[in-house]
Amino acid sequence: MKEISVIELKDMMDHNVEFQLIDVREPFExxxxxxxxxxxxxxxxxxxxxxxxxxxxxxxxxxxxxxSAQAIMLLEQEGYTNLSNLHGGILAWKDEFDQDMDVY
Incomplete structure (x- = not known):
């Protein structure tokens, strides 16, 4: 399974790279x-x-x-080949970029 770091994700965002971000947490999260x-x-x-x-x-x-890794495994069984897992999830984003971000 391909993984990307939060640093790579931020770089994609900063450089307006075309991609889709899917958050598989529950709505309350x-x-x-x-x-x-x-x-x-x-x-x-x-x-x-x-x-x-x-x-x-x-x-x-x-x-x-x-x-997100579970979601990727499910989607790959549906034929997806363009998926990357965000290593460390939103907790890693908080640690790297936004220490004041609320997480549960």
Whole structure:
């Protein structure tokens, strides 16, 4: 499974690289803090797969990287080949870029 770091993700954002960010946490978690990705909880990721691009890079994230890894495994079984897991999830983003970010 391909992984990217929060530093690589920030670089993609800063340079306006075309990609899609999918946040597989629950809505209540997303409301606490998010990186402006599309919120599709892990439990619905296969059902809502039509919302996930196959044409551009897709970064999947969660709190720590575990649920996003599960989501990637499920989506790869559906034929996706353009997915990257955000290593360390939003916790790593907080540690690297935004110590004041609220996380649970």
């Amino acid at each position: 997303y409301e606490v803090s998010n990186l402006n990705g599309l919120n599709i909880p892990l439990s619905g990721v296969v059902i809502e797969k039509d919302k996930i691009s196959k044409d551009i890079p897709v970064v999947v994230q969660c709190r720590s990287g575990k649920r």
